[in-house]
Amino acid sequence: MKAPRFAYARPANIAEALALLAEHKDEARVLAGGQSLVPMLNFRVAAPKVLVDINRIAGLSGIKVAKNHVRIGALTRHVEIERSADVARHLPLVAAAMPHIAHPAIRNRGTFGGSCALGDPAAELPACALALGATFVVAGKKGERRIAAQDFFKGLYATALKAGELLVAAEFPLPKPGYASAFGELARRHGDYAMVGLAAHGSTQGKKFSDMRVAFFGVGDRPARAAQFERALEGQPATQKAVDAVLPKLDADLEPRSDLHASAATKLHLAKVLAGRALKQMEGVS
Amino acid sequence: MKAATETVEISLTVNGERVKRSVPARLNLADFLRNELELTGTHVGCEHGVCGACTVRVDGEIVRGCLMFAAQADGCKVDTIEGLSDSREIEELQSAFVLTNALQCGFCTPGILIAAQALLRDQPNPSRERIREYLSGNYCRCTGYQAIVDAIEAVAKARQARSGR
Numbered sequence: 001m002k003a004p005r006f007a008y009a010r011p012a013n014i015a016e017a018l019a020l021l022a023e024h025k026d027e028a029r030v031l032a033g034g035q036s037l038v039p040m041l042n043f044r045v046a047a048p049k050v051l052v053d054i055n056r057i058a059g060l061s062g063i064k065v066a067k068n069h070v071r072i073g074a075l076t077r078h079v080e081i082e083r084s085a086d087v088a089r090h091l092p093l094v095a096a097a098m099p100h101i102a103h104p105a106i107r108n109r110g111t112f113g114g115s116c117a118l119g120d121p122a123a124e125l126p127a128c129a130l131a132l133g134a135t136f137v138v139a140g141k142k143g144e145r146r147i148a149a150q151d152f153f154k155g156l157y158a159t160a161l162k163a164g165e166l167l168v169a170a171e172f173p174l175p176k177p178g179y180a181s182a183f184g185e186l187a188r189r190h191g192d193y194a195m196v197g198l199a200a201h202g203s204t205q206g207k208k209f210s211d212m213r214v215a216f217f218g219v220g221d222r223p224a225r226a227a228q229f230e231r232a233l234e235g236q237p238a239t240q241k242a243v244d245a246v247l248p249k250l251d252a253d254l255e256p257r258s259d260l261h262a263s264a265a266t267k268l269h270l271a272k273v274l275a276g277r278a279l280k281q282m283e284g285v286s
Numbered sequence: 287m288k289a290a291t292e293t294v295e296i297s298l299t300v301n302g303e304r305v306k307r308s309v310p311a312r313l314n315l316a317d318f319l320r321n322e323l324e325l326t327g328t329h330v331g332c333e334h335g336v337c338g339a340c341t342v343r344v345d346g347e348i349v350r351g352c353l354m355f356a357a358q359a360d361g362c363k364v365d366t367i368e369g370l371s372d373s374r375e376i377e378e379l380q381s382a383f384v385l386t387n388a389l390q391c392g393f394c395t396p397g398i399l400i401a402a403q404a405l406l407r408d409q410p411n412p413s414r415e416r417i418r419e420y421l422s423g424n425y426c427r428c429t430g431y432q433a434i435v436d437a438i439e440a441v442a443k444a445r446q447a448r449s450g451r
Contacts (some may be wrong), residue, residue, distance in 0.1 A: 001333040007290035008311035008357050016287045024290070031358075038314070038353040039334035050290045051311070053358060079347070103423025105401065106335060108347040109354065190422040 003041035010053045014139050014166065017054055021164045022141060024050040030166060031055070032075060032114035035106050060113075060168060063087060069171040071137075074113025079104075081112060091172055093132060093181035093199055097124040100183070103191045113167045116152070119159045119222065122193040124185065126153055127223040130215040131181070131199040134172045140165040156221040178205035182278035185218075186270050188261060194218035195261045196270045202233075204283030209233040214275065219256040219267055226253035229275070243279045247272045294357035300325070301369030309356045316340035316351030318359075319366055327367035327396045331425070338424030341397035342366050348404045367396035376403050378444065382437035390428035398424045402438045411446055414439060 011017040021028050027049040031037060040046040054060060054075060061075035065086050072081065081087050082098035101107055101115070101124050115125045116136065129136070129149040136147045141164060149170075152160045161167060175181070185197035196219055202212030212233045217223040229249040236242040256267035297306045300323060307322060314333075319325045319342065331339035333352050340351035343365040370376045376399050382388070389395045398421060405412060405420045412420065417435050426434060 002317070003312045003314070003355075005292060005310075005312055007292050008294055008355070009288065009290035010357075011287065019287065020290065034353050034355075034358075035335060035350070038355075042333050042352070052290075055358060103338070104404065104420060105338065105341055105348040105350050105423055106353075109349045190419050 001042045003038065004044060004047045006041075006048055007050045008053060009050065010056055013057055014060070014168065017052055017057060017166055018139060018141060018164065020050070020052045021166065024052075026163050028052050030117070032117070033077065033110035034114075035102070035110040036114065036118050036120060054166070061111075065090060065174075066171075069173050071169050071171045072112050073169050074111065074117075074167045076112045078102075078107035078110045078112070078115075082107060090174055091128075091132065093183055093201055094125070094128050094172070096181075096183035097128050097185075097199065100124055100185045100187075100191075100194070100197070106191075112170070116170065117159060117161060117167045119153055119155070119157045120193075121156060121220060121222050122197075122218040123223075124183075124194070124197060124199070124217065127197065127199040127215040127217040128183070129170055129172070130223050130225060131201040131213045132172050132175070133213065134170045136160075136167060137169045137171065138165050139168045144168070150225075153222040158222075175201070176203070178203050179211075180204045180282045182281040184274040184278045186274060196256070196267050196274055198271070198274050198278055200275075200278045200282065202282070204238055207238045207283070209236050209238055209279070209282075214278075216254060216271060219254050219271055224253075226250055226275075228252045233279075238279070238283050240280065243276055247276060250275060294360070296357055296360040298359050298361060299363045301364070301366060301372070307356075311355060311357050313356045314352050315342065315344075315349075315354045315356050315359050315364070318356035319351065319364070322356075325366050325368050327371075329393055329396060331393070336423075336425070337394070338397045338401065338421075339394050341400045341424065343370075343400060343404075348400055367400060370400065370403065376400075378441050379403060379406075379437065382441045383434070386433045386437040386440065388429060388433040388437040389426075394424060394426045394428075398426065398434060402434075402441075405438070406442055406445070410449075411442055412438075 029048040031051040031053045061073040064071045088095045134149045181201040185194045197217045200214045203210040232246045232249045258264045329339035331337035335350045335353045342351045
């Protein structure tokens, strides 16, 4: 089980990477951390003619706190996000998600951008981007464009990235005062892909839920917010009783598919369990 | 800008020694170490990043040798189980593994030793739960893990006692 033959290029900057992607068009794929792409190559699920290795591009990685947002470079390794004091302080949702992503040896190499650009429906970071209303920054031949997380994830391993484009960063707005978040994931074994997971963010001021964004992953072909559940939560008191009353709304929002790990009915049940736990965790639900 | 090629010239440091080779782009780091350098302590199990048998250190951090191409290790410092054994860096762990019977067939052991050493570097006094969580990416099909956790815990405690904490 080895990767098929390919030609390898290692651009030194974004311009070179874009030139290589333009030259080889859909025969090329970007190699970031490789923690998902290399297994796909070894399984021969993917067989690109050219791999454009972006690992040596300076300036593609790093975490920067600006006035209104936290910017995470596409090549930032999971381990850097996991250990970042800035992320822990400003994006506790992302910090809570990191230990769930695979294993330490994978997190040392896997990248933020790779995780988002792959569009794996069971991945943690896309759901966090959705819940926090992040914006993806994409470089292309005609310059940069920005895509809201809501419009970025298009389906199973499909994103809004076009051929020849390179994801360079995501900007997460700084959470407003009075906002809280919670992350939950259920997997058979620590580090496995999620059977069900969720990233939740919203206001709990005055002991009431408001402006809730609850993004599920592992239950559909892409990470998706539970619209009817969110609407039903608006203005509800942060109590166990109120939360329990709203949980059935998830029946309408989620359509999980049975797989090796669990039936659709089990997954839907687990989604409700996780949602109940997350809301309880978010603020003083008694 | 260099064009894309199917063969790549690489120069790296493996266990302290400079190595220069010309490699196929598709050759992964684990196969490079095993077949080109005959460092066969790095084992190849699942070849898709799940089992952890190919764990090596690149620039000081543990990675999956099967999920990185040798071409990507150009300019890097790679440490394998042979290097860590020779430098005696993992001597205590190795002794503890023998003492507690933490291996049977030994196929997973190099990867587990390298991972355990990384854990104890970052977290000198991990709980048993933390040890299990950290090693969740390293499969052992013989031992049931109990003795592996015992060995790592024993080394952590011995090191703690020595440092007077």
